Amino acid sequence: MLPLFARAGAAMVPGASKLPFVGGGGGRDVPDLALHLSDVAIDPDRLSAYNRVCGFDLRDEIPVTYPHILAFPLQLALMTDPSFPFGAIGLVHIANRIAQHRSIRSSERLDIVVRATPVEPHPRGKQFSLISEVRVGDELVWEEVSTNLKRGGSSENGGKPPGAELPKAEDLPATATWSLGGDLGRRYGSVSGDLNPIHVHPLTARLFGFKSAIAHGMWTKARCLGALQARLPEAFTVEVAFKKPIFLPGKVEFCEAAVPAAAFDIQFGVRDPRKGSSHLDGRAFSG
């Protein structure tokens, strides 16, 4: 197992090996923990497998979404900490924002810190975010805000869902149709380490109320950025909101539109080809 350390709280973080739906559920607010993983090397085999499943060309610079899977064990560890107020399995990943301050080369050694923001109200429940930061030495090169929803509870009129201001995929021109295989969840799951049963197989997905396995949100985001790879600058922010789940196997439309005259501002999304409803709304922009 990866060496996990608690920066605040001092104790070794247990539970990384626990199943995601077992842990947590104790406290009312997220614990004041920061999990730290230092001197992380990038495994070329894993990188190339990730790039292939997500549609990135293999380059020296790692995909903007790649550090997410490096931070994922810490995120999981945090959410399965006994002090964590929610069981990880009931959480819905609703938004993800990444700011890349410069591209990261595959040869670089990374320090990763993950912590959680306080719980906030959401129209349909409660939300909190996992903040992940990647540094090379002292240089902050990458940040992620990954927002999760816990449905239900006291949230009548509170809060604003993240990404509400993002352009809607249904309003953008489709530029590609993607056919997604039934094994996509397993493939991405084995590369990313996110083996949540709702993704890996229709039978396990049904246990959690889905009619079939659903695509990982972070795969969908990565696949969009793979499609945009050639146009991405060195430093930018990419923000997405995850809307309706994508059932596997299935077909989706990729939509994109560059905002004219902007230095770098691309609106994009993934939608249902028949209904036009969004699976993902997104925007990548300088800044």
Place this chain on the structure above:
Amino acid sequence: MNTSVRRVAVLGGIRIPFARQNGPYARASNQDMMTATLEALIGKFSLQGEILGEVSAGGVLKHSRDFNLTRECVLGTRLDPHTPAYDVQQACGTGLEAAILVANKIALGQIDSGIAGGFDTTSDAPIAVNEDLRQVLLEINRAKSPAARLKALAGLRPQQIVPQIPRNSEPRTGLSMGEHAAIMAKEWGVTREEQDELTVASHRNLAAAYDTGFLDDLVTPFLGLERDQNLRPDSSVEKLAKLRPVFGGENGTMTAGNSTPLSDGASAVLLAGEDWATAHNLPVQAYITDAQTAAVDHVHAREGLLMAPTYAVPKLLERNGLTLSDFDFYEIHEAFASQVLCTLKAWEDPVYCKEKLGLEAPLGSIDRDKLNTHGGSLAAGHPFGATGGRIVAGLAKMLKEKRSGSRGLISICAAGGLGVTAIMEAA
């Protein structure tokens, strides 16, 4: 239609370090390597957002799905997607042939700028299904009913499922290129020692090219590799002498040391008309003056498979009023040390020059101190399609550093009895 011919400028090139088969690039596809290389070239010459005349590139080992690979690479870069592209394939001559194609279009005024490139992966090589299995699968595909499909499938035998890994062999002779080279080595009486000496020189020269910084702007790191993986700066004749022969039988002279290893890599060169170069504020390093291809009959006439450049170069020299000694640099692709030596011996040989090349006198000798002065394929490795770009980019810089008007000769042999050659001159 434009009837005048313009000078074709080489503005520079770049490549990723060449890796050995199943080395650091084991998981990289041709598209990955070529795209990364194009990106590096785009960065070097600030080509992002540019519409170039064309991008021409190719490789030898390609998947059938990569029917439009170069175009896909372009779409994966920051070049304007309006830049057209196409794939070229001429075995080991691919890279140089791509440069010639782009150069000719520039010369004719059809385009003003272009990138010529090449790539190859021996690690991520295509694997074909056994021909029997392929037939069964096609039959299943044609079958209209499940019963017919089942029937077709029933014909399948376990041994038919064994995949076919592409072999580096000549279709018409069944011999590998190494075996062909061994025949040539024997025909020309090339000794083990000569081959090992040439190999050591290649390593020494390439190591020096790194150490002096010559390659700093010609090679861009990729996937953690910063120098060509095959390079052995401490190579010596004594060490090479310990290797066992791999081609030509037990008493053969060809070893893994004096033959190029299977390699992965990619290269790219930016070519342009002078006006375009001026408009983009990019200095001209060298000009591609002329080029010539040729072929031998290795099938019926027992000619040496890798001897085609010996035919091409005399034509090139005659057309340009030059002799073999009129060059400051000779870049002879080292597929095998023996093949370089056979080529040199052939040009010195009165019999070969008269009988094969129709020359009254031998073409002549070259000054070995001018041969592959910054290393050759023996040291760098030889991702088939990428070698041409490596050589053109390197030679352009050598010529630029030498002096105005200096001249270089490129000679590349290729499978199928092909040869691709070119002359370059310093700006």
Place this chain on the structure above:
Amino acid sequence: MSDRYQQLVNTPIGKIVSKQIGLPAPVKLERYERGQPVIDGPVLLGAAPGGRLAGAAAQVLAAVEAEVHTALEDDARSAAADAGLDAQVWSAETADEEQRFKALVFDASGIADSTELHHAYAFFHPTIRRVKASGRVIVLGTPPDDASGPRQATAQRALEGFVRSIGKEVRKGATAQLVYVGQQAEDQLESTLRFYLSPKSAYVSGQVVRIGASALSADGIDWEHPQAGRSALVTGASRGIGRAIAQVLARDGAHVIGLDVPALQSELEATIGELGGSTLVLDITDDDAPQRIAEHLLEHHGGVDVVVHNAGVTRDKTLGRMSDEQWDMVIAINLSAQERINEELLARQALRENGRIVCVSSMSGVAGNAGQTNYAASKAGVIGMVHSMAPEIGKSRATINAVAPGFIETQMTAAMPIATREAGRRMNSLAQGGLPVDVAEAIAWYASPASGGLNGTVVRVCGQSLVGA
């Protein structure tokens, strides 16, 4: 004429036996058959630096369409290129173990002093063991007399010992020859080189022959039929060697006039009839024989192109026991008749331009032989005649030469006592007797209109006999 020993030794059991008891195992020599190439197998051509004969040799090799090999650094390679030979590359260092050559041809004319003899060593050292069965080793040199000084003459003369020793070292029917080519005689090499390369010279080995300059050119010759349009008188033509000579000259396109004594008329007519020739029946020792021959030739053939003095007899007795008749008869037939005929033909100008007189001498004439004082004297006399008449005949643009057969399997030798016969057969480098055709081929070589550079020479057809020089 059978050689039972050879037949026996070449059976599987015989081979084992002969090996066990240490007898030499003579190989079956390759002999020329009509339509064969001059040389069937690769030829390695080499030259000492600065030689002048590789070019001529290369041209001959090109003309006979030989598969030629040369070393890359060798002077001979340029010569090969000039001759239009697509020569393969020879490298002692990298050659296959199995690489063999049918002939090694070395131009030693560039050897200027004894230290440079090393070039000959260097050429043959790695190659001599690669000579095939019935292979050929041919060294070309400059006649010591034509050398530029004593040191060159010495070195060139040294080649004789070198080549003769090679002849004794090579096995399996291979032969070795030294050909001295005089200054300005380079263009006369072809007929000799063709002969030595080909199976026609099967039983000739260890010979030194000198080619001189000649105004006569072999240009345009039909090498398959060099005697086409020419007439050839062969004495003693009804049987044995004479018959073989007639056959070979007829094969080469000559109209053969067979001559023999009346006693052998029917045999003669049978032999010559088969060849489409004509006959002349007379005893050459008759007083008027030379005149009748000359008249016959002038009348029926307008002269003659080739005269082969083959007729000969033996009357063996040790000198003390030898009768007058035995002495006189041998001298008369074997020597005096030849002299008188030659004189008459020359006087009547019956020998046409580019004519050839070829005499049959004998190993006994070279080395002497017990019981053959008469015979050896006559045959040594033939050599003397050839030497002495050559300058005169050369002036009339013709040549005179002799062949000296060794042990040739004929009725004559079949009648020998077995010990003598076996000794005669085996005491040579090829460890066997020759055949009449071997003598005939040598004569045909001299008789060729292309052999104008050979005059006053003697070549032995003896398998390099241990006897004599």
